[in-house]
Amino acid sequence: MIKVKQLAHVCIFADDLDVTRSFYRDVLGMDTQFNFLRDGKIFGFYLNCGGRSHIEVFQKNGARYSDLNQINHLCLEVEDIDAAIAHIRSKGIDVTPRKLACDDTCQAWLRDPNDVKIELFEYTEKSAQFVGGDRIADW
The missing domain is CATH 3.10.180.10 (2,3-Dihydroxybiphenyl 1,2-Dioxygenase, domain 1)
Incomplete structure (x- = not known):
């Protein structure tokens, strides 16, 4: 195994x-x-x-990203999503506002110079990744 x-x-x-x-x-x-x-x-x-x-x-x-790529995005866990968003914006890069997702993680999205989608994650005490439980998708 x-x-x-x-x-x-x-x-x-x-x-x-x-x-x-x-x-x-x-x-x-x-x-x-x-x-x-x-x-x-x-x-x-x-x-x-x-x-x-x-x-x-x-x-x-x-090389260019396409929504038809088999891998849709990569996700990076960060320590402080608000600080990460502020830093990214200070570099002139577009990043979405912080959002509490249906799995109780905080997330934000940006793209790299090749148009690869990048999700930033900050886990919470209620994150489904740790406490389990089905979640209803809100997208």
């Missing part, structure tokens, strides 16, 4: 690696864990999401 420990990484494609790295570093505060090199040139990198979780990014010219 297999036992999954946690999500290791989510992989995204980027049209411009430098712009993408700057967004995740400067807007979301995620450091590069390491780079992928081929023929002495960087063609991808791993971003540290905390713990043992990462976002893997690879160069792909013309």
Whole structure:
């Protein structure tokens, strides 16, 4: 039997690696864990999401997000969603207001330079992820 420990990484494609790295570093505060090199040139990198979780990014010219992608979005847990929203806005990036979702988590949404949807999460004491219980979707 297999036992999954946690999500290791989510992989995204980027049209411009430098712009993408700057967004995740400067807007979301995620450091590069390491780079992928081929023929002495960087063609991808791993971003540290905390713990043992990462976002893997690879160069792909013309990469653009589509709602038809099999993976719809990535979600990042933050310590203080209000502070995160304020910081993101200070960088000139659009982010939705804080919302208490039907699963009793606080959430906000933004997009990276490749149009990948990013959900920010702040858990509460009542979050369904910890207390269980079915929830009625409000979207």
